[in-house]
Amino acid sequence: MLSIALVGCGAIGTAVLELLQADAGLSVAAIVVPAAGAVDAQAVASRLAPRAQVAGAVPTEGIDLVVEAAGHAAIEAHVLPALKRGVPCIVASVGALSAEGLPEQLEAAARDGGTQVQLIAGAIGAIDALAAARVGGLALVRYTGRKPPHAWKGTPAEEGRQLDTLAEATVIFEGSAREAARRFPKNANVAATVSLAGLGLDATTVRLIADPAVAENVHTVEAEGAFGSFELTMRNQPLAANPKTSALTVYSAVRALRSRVAPLVI
Ligand SMILES: NC(=O)C1=CN([C@@H]2O[C@H](COP(=O)(O)OP(=O)(O)OC[C@H]3O[C@@H](n4cnc5c(N)ncnc54)[C@H](OP(=O)(O)O)[C@@H]3O)[C@@H](O)[C@H]2O)C=CC1
Numbered sequence: 026m027l028s029i030a031l032v033g034c035g036a037i038g039t040a041v042l043e044l045l046q047a048d049a050g051l052s053v054a055a056i057v058v059p060a061a062g063a064v065d066a067q068a069v070a071s072r073l074a075p076r077a078q079v080a081g082a083v084p085t086e087g088i089d090l091v092v093e094a095a096g097h098a099a100i101e102a103h104v105l106p107a108l109k110r111g112v113p114c115i116v117a118s119v120g121a122l123s124a125e126g127l128p129e130q131l132e133a134a135a136r137d138g139g140t141q142v143q144l145i146a147g148a149i150g151a152i153d154a155l156a157a158a159r160v161g162g163l164a165l166v167r168y169t170g171r172k173p174p175h176a177w178k179g180t181p182a183e184e185g186r187q188l189d190t191l192a193e194a195t196v197i198f199e200g201s202a203r204e205a206a207r208r209f210p211k212n213a214n215v216a217a218t219v220s221l222a223g224l225g226l227d228a229t230t231v232r233l234i235a236d237p238a239v240a241e242n243v244h245t246v247e248a249e250g251a252f253g254s255f256e257l258t259m260r261n262q263p264l265a266a267n268p269k270t271s272a273l274t275v276y277s278a279v280r281a282l283r284s285r286v287a288p289l290v291i
C-alpha cells in the first residue's frame with residue numbers, strides 16, 4: 026500500500042480523490058493546502074478520504090509519494106523539499122518549469138534525495154511519441170491551445186478585450202512555450218509539457234486562442250523531424266469545477282499513481 030500526500034484540493038485534487046476511493050494499493054494519507062483552504066479541504070477529506078490529515082505541508086514521516094495538483098508555487102513550496110527527503114513526486118503544474126533554474130533545482134533535489142520527479146502528460150497526448158522523436162532529432166514543434174472565452178478569465182487575455190462578448194476566435198498569445206507558461210500559469214501547462222518533451226521551452230512556438238465557437242479545451246500539436254511528422258488534436262471536456270482544466274488531467278494523474286503499484290504498466 027502506497028501512502029500518498031496530495032498537494033492541492035481543487036478541481037483536480039477533488040476528482041483524483043473521488044477516483045482513488047476504490048484503489049486498494051493507494052491510500053491518501055495527507056491533503057496539503059494553504060491555511061485559508063483548510064476548512065474546505067477538510068470537508069472534501071471527510072467525504073472522500075476520511076483517513077487523510079489536512080496539513081499545510083507534506084508530513085515528514087509516513088509518505089511514500091507526493092502528487093501535486095495545486096499550481097506553480099507548490100513546486101518550490103512542497104515538491105522540492107519532498108524530493109530532497111527522498112520522496113518521489115508526480116507533478117501536474119509542469120508550466121512551473123518555465124521559471125529560470127527550476128528544472129535544474131528539481132533535478133538536483135531528486136538526485137540529492139536519490140529519487141525521481143515525474144511530469145505527467147496531463148491534458149495532452151502523444152508525449153511518448155514526441156519524446157521518442159526527439160531522440161532522432163526534431164525540426165519543428167508547434168502547439169495551439171483553444172478554449173472557450175470564459176476559460177481565459179483572470180488571465181492577460183482580458184487585457185483590452187471583453188471575453189464575455191467575443192464574437193470570433195481571437196489569438197490572445199503568440200510566442201514561446203516559456204512565455205506562454207509564465208503568462209498563463211493555469212492555462213498553458215500543456216505548452217510547457219509539449220516543449221519539455223520536444224524542442225525545449227524557447228524553441229517551441231505556441232498560439233493560444235479564445236474561441237466562442239468551442240465548448241471543449243482543444244489542444245493541437247504539430248511536430249516534424251527525422252521520425253516523420255504528426256498532427257494531434259485533442260478535444261477535451263473541461264471539468265465543471267474549473268473550466269480552465271480538462272478532465273483528462275485528472276485521469277493522467279490517476280494513471281500515474283496507479284502505475285506506481287500496478288504489476289504491468291503501459
Ligand atoms: N499538466 C496539465 O495538463 C494541467 C495542469 N494543471 C495544473 O494543475 C493546477 C491545479 O488545477 P485545478 O485543480 O484545476 O485548480 P484549482 O484552482 O481548482 O485548485 C487548486 C488547489 O490548489 C490549492 N493550492 C494553491 N496554491 C497552493 C500551494 N502553494 N500549496 C498547496 N495547495 C495550493 C488551492 O487551494 P486554495 O483554493 O485554498 O487556494 C486549491 O485547493 C493548475 O494551477 C495547473 O498548474 C491544470 C490543468 C492542466
Ligand SMILES: O=C([O-])CC(=O)C(=O)O
Binds near residue numbers: 148269272
Ligand atoms: O487542462 C487543460 O486543458 C490545459 C490547461 O489548463 C493547461 O495546459 O494548463
